[in-house]
Amino acid sequence: MSTELLTYLFVGVTFTLYIGIAIWSRAGSTSEYYVAGKGIHPIANGMATGADWMSAASFISMAGIISFVGRDGAVYLMGWTGGYVLLAMCLAPYLRKFGKFTVPDFVGERYYSQIARVVAVICVIFISFTYVAGQMRGVGIVFSRYLEVDIVSGVLIGMGIVFFYAVLGGMKGITYTQVAQYCVMIFAFMVPAIYISMLITGNPIPQLGFGSEVTGTGMSVLEKLDGLSAELGFAQYTDGSKSTIDVFFITMALMVGTAGLPHVIVRFFTTPTVRDARKSAGFALLFIAILYTTAPAVASFARINLLNTVSEASYKELPKWFSNWENSGLIAWVDKNEDGKIQYTAGKSFAGKPSFTDERGESGERLINNAPTEGVNELYVDRDIMVLANPEIAGLPGWVIALIAAGGLAAALSTAAGLLLVISTSVSHDLLKQNLAPNISDKQELLAARIAAGAAIVIAGLFGIYPPGFVAQVVAFAFGLAAASFFPAILMGIFYKRMNREGAVSGMIAGLAFTFAYIVYFKFVNPADNNPEHWWFGVSPEGIGTLGMIINFSVSFVICHLTAPPPQHIQDLVEEIRVPSSNNAAAPVEGGQTANA
Template sequence: MDTQMLTYLFVGASFALYIFIAIRSRAGSTGEYYVAGKGVHPIANGMATGADWMSAASFISMAGIISFVGRDGAVYLMGWTGGYVLLAMCLAPYLRKFGKFTVPDFVGERYYSQLARVVAVVCVIFISFTYVAGQMRGVGIVFSRYLEVDINVGVMIGMGIVFFYAVLGGMKGITYTQVAQYCVMIFAFMVPAIFISMMITGNPIPQLGFGSNVVGSDMSVLEKLNGLSEELGFAQYTDGSKSTIDMFFITMALMVGTAGLPHVIVRFFTTPTVRDARKSAGYALLFIAILYTTAPAVASFARINLLNTVSDAKYQELPEWFSNWENSGLIAWTDKNADGKIQYHPGKPMEGSPQFTDERGVNGERLVSNNVTANNNELYVDRDIMVLANPEIAQLPGWVIALVAAGGLAAALSTAAGLLLVISTSISHDLLKRNLMPNISDKQELLAARAAAAVAVVVAGLFGIYPPAFVAQVVAFAFGLAAASFFPAILMGIFYKRMNKEGAVSGMIVGLVFTFSYIVYFKFINPGASHAENWLFGVSPEGIGTVGMLLNFGVSLVVCHLTAAPPKEIQDMVEDIRVPTSGGVESAHVDDAKGQPASVS
C-alpha cells in the first residue's frame, strides 16, 4: 500500500473514531455540554488537557520555529511549560473549588457585576478566535499536503469535522474525543522522532540524542548545526537575534497568558472534586512533558536534514518530498542566477504565502507571481511544515508519514474544538442566560450553545483561510491577549480580597485595548515599522502582553483603592475558596447535586 493510501486510511480511521465517540458521548444537558457533568476521571482529564494544550502550535509549529530561529525559539518552550505549571498549581484548584461553568462566570460572580461578566466574555472571544486561527490554519496545511487539496478546502473539511463533534457532544464529547486525539498525536510525534534520532545520532531516545554526537562525526548535534549554518551564511544555530528584554517579555507573556487561557482553565471544571483537579493537573503535566522535551531534538534533526538535502542541490535531483510540498504552496524556489541549483542563504522572506501560477519554469519548478525572497536567498520554506515534512525528508516508511498526518490533524482539531466550546458557552451561558435572557430553559440554553458553536466554527474557518501569521506566532498573540486581560483579574480575584469590580473591569479593558492595539498596529497597520527601534521599550508584539498585564495590575490596584471595597459576603467567599477542604469535599459555593452552579449572590 502506497503512502497516499496509508494516509487516507490513517486519517479516515481517526476521523471515524472521533465521530463515533461524539455520537456515544452526546450531551443531553447544559451540565454535560459545558463541563461534561463534572464526572471525568483525573487520568482521562489529564490526557484531554494534554490534547487541548498541545495544539497545532505545539505539534506543528513550535519545532518548526525552533528549527529556523534556534535559541530565540526557546521562548515558546519556556513560556508555555512554565505557564502550565503556574496555572495547574496556583490557579486551577481554586477555580475548580469555586465551581462555575466558565471563566466569565467566575469573573462575573467574584466581581459581583454583570459588566465584569460581559467584559470577560469579550476577552474570551478575542482570545479564542485569535487562538483558533492558528488551529484552522494547521488543519489546512496538513490537508493540503497529505490529502492533496487546496489549503482553503482543507480548512473547510476541518470545519465540518469539528462542527460535528463539538456541536453534538459539547464538553462531554470533546473530552473523550481529546483522549483519543492525545494518543494519536503523541504516538505520531514520538515515532518519527525515535526513528530520526537513531539515524542521526544512533540513540533511540530523542531527548538524549539531542545531546549526542552525530553518527560518523565527533561533533554534537548542535555543533554540527552551528557549522552547517555558518557555511551558508546564517548565524550560529545556538545564537539568538532577540534582545534579552524582548526574550524575557515574550516568555513572561506566554507564561502568564497560559494561566489566563479559558479553554485550558475550563478543563479543570470537569473533575468530580478539587482533589481530582489537582491530580489531573499532575497527569497533564506528565503527558505534555513527553512532547515538549522532545521538540528541541525534533527541531534540530529537521534542520540538519533540510540543510543537508537542499543546500546547493540541483533542482532536478531533489527527492520527491520537495515537489510534493512545493505543489502544496508551502515551499517555493526562484532560480535567480539561472544555475539550476538551490541557493539557501540568509534573506528576508516574502510577507505572506507565495502566489502560485499554473506555469512551470525552465527547471520544472512551480512558478510564483511575485518574488518570494530578497537578497541572494532563492528558497522559501513555510516554518509550519518542518515537523510534517521531517519524516519524508528522512525517507521514513510510508506508514510513519501517514501517522504524522493523522497526528497533526488531531493536534489542531482537539484545541479548535476546545476553543469553539469556550466561545459557545460564553455566549449562551454568560451573555444570554446570565444577562440578556435569564428565564430561558435548560433546553433552550443548550440549543443556543449549539447555535453559537456553529457560528463560531464558520468564523474560525474564515480565520484559517485568511491567517494573520504563521501558526505559532498567531498563538503567541492569543497568549499575550490572555496575559493582559484575564490573568490579573483571576489572580487578584483569588488572592486579593480588596479587589473590587471597578478595579477589575478597568484593568481588563485597559490591558486588552492596549495589547490588541499594539499588535494590530505593528502587524497589520504598519508592519514595516515592526523593528526593535520602534517598539515600546524594545518589546516586540509577541511580548507586549507582559506590558499589558502590568498596566492591568496597575490600573486595577489604583482604581480599586479609589472606590468602595467589595461587599463582606464577597470577601468571605474569596477567603472560603482559598481554605483547603479535607477528603475532596467542596464548599457550598461549588455545585449542587445536579451539576448546576450554586449562586453566591
C-alpha cells in the first residue's frame, strides 16, 4: 500500500475515532460541558492533560526550533517543562479545592468583583486566540503535505473536525477524545524516534542515543553536529547566540505562562476530588516527560539527516521527499550559481512564490522581486517541518510516515479543542451567565456555550490561515500574555490574602497591556526594529512576558496597599483554600456556597 493511501487510512481512522468518542460522550448539562461533571479518573485526566498541554508547538515545532538554533532552542524545553511542574505542584490542587468552573470564575469570586471577572475573560480570549493560531497553523501544515491540499484547505478541514467534537461533547467529549489523541501522538512521536536512533547511533532508546556516538564516525551526536554546522558556516550546534538575560526571561515567561494557561488549569477542575487532582498532575507529568525527554534527540537526528542529505547535493539526484515538501511550499531551493547543486550555508533564506520549473515539475524556487537575495544560501527550510519530514528524510517505511501525520494532527487538534472550549465557557458562563443574563436556564447557557465555540472556531481558523509567526513562536507569545496577566492574579489570590480586587484588576490590565503592546510593536508595527539593540533591556518579544509579570506584581502590590483590604470572608476563604485537605469535605466559598473538595 502506498504512503499516500496509508496516510489517508491512518488519518481517517483516527478522525472517525475522535468523532465516535464525541458522540458517545456528548455533554448533556453545563457541568458536563464545562468540567466533564467532575468525574474523570486521574489516569485518564493525566493523559488528557498531556494531550492538552503538548500542542502542535511541542509535537511539531519545538524539536524543529532546537534543530535549527541548537542550544538557544532549549529555552522552550526548560520553560514548558518547568512551568508544568510549577502548575502541578503549586497551583492546581488549590484551584481544584476552590471548585469553580473556569479561571475567570476563580478570579471573580476571589476578588469579589464582576469587573475582575470581565478582565479575566478578556485575558482568556487574548491568550487563547493567540495560542490557537499556532495549533491551526500546525493542522494546515500537516494537511498541506500529507493529504496534498493547500494550507487554507487543511485549516478548514481541521476546523470542521474540532467543531464537531468540541461543540457536541464539551469538556466531557474533549477529555475522552484527548485520551485517544495522547495515545496517537506519543506513539507517532516515539516510533520514528526509535527507528532513527537505531539508524544513526545503533541505540534503540533515543534519550541514550542522543549521548551516543554516530555509527562509523567515532564522534558523538553533538560533536558530529558541531562539525557539520561549522563546515557550512553555521554557528556550532552547542553554541548559543542569545544573551543570558534573554534566555532567562524567555524561560521564565514560558514557565509562569504555563502555570497561567486557562485551558490547562481547567483540566484540574474535572477530577472528583483534590487528591485526584494531585494524582492526575503526577500522571500528566510522567506522560509529558516521555515526549519532552525525546525531543532533543529527535532535533539532533533530524539536523544530521538534513545536512547529510541536501548539502552540496545535486538537485536532480535528491530523494523524492524533497520535491514532496517543495510542493507544500515549506522547503525550497534556488540555484543562484547555476551549478545544479544545493549550497546550504548560513545566511538569510528567501521568500516569495514558487517560480522555477523543470522536468520534475515545480521546484519550489523562491524569489524576492523576481531576483535571488544576496548571499550564497540557496535553501529555504520551514523549521516547522523537521519532525514531520524526519521519517521521510531517514527513509523510513510508509506506515511510519502516515503515523507521524496522524500524530501531528492529534497534537494540534487536542490543544485547539481545549482552547476553544475555554473561550466558549468564558463567554457563556463568565460573561453571559455571571454578568449579562444571570437568569438564563441551564439549557440556554449550554446553547450559548456551543454558539460561542462555533464562533471561536471560525476566528481561530482565520488566525491559522494568516498566522503571525511560526508555530512555537506564536505559542510563546500566548505564554507571555498568560505570564503577564493570569499568573500573578492566581498566585496572589491563593497565597496572599491581603490582595484585593483593585490591586488584582490593575495588575492584570497593566501586565497584559504592556506585554501585548510590546509584542505588537516589534512583530507587526515596526518589525525592522526587532533586533536586540532595540529591545528593552535586551529582552525579546518572546520573553517580554516576564517583564509584564513583574509589572503586574508591582502594580498589584502598590494598589492593594493604597486601597481597602478584602472583606474578612474573602480572607477566610484564602486561608481555607491553603489548608491541605485530608478528606473530601466541602470547602466554603463566598456567599455560603460550597466547593466540592
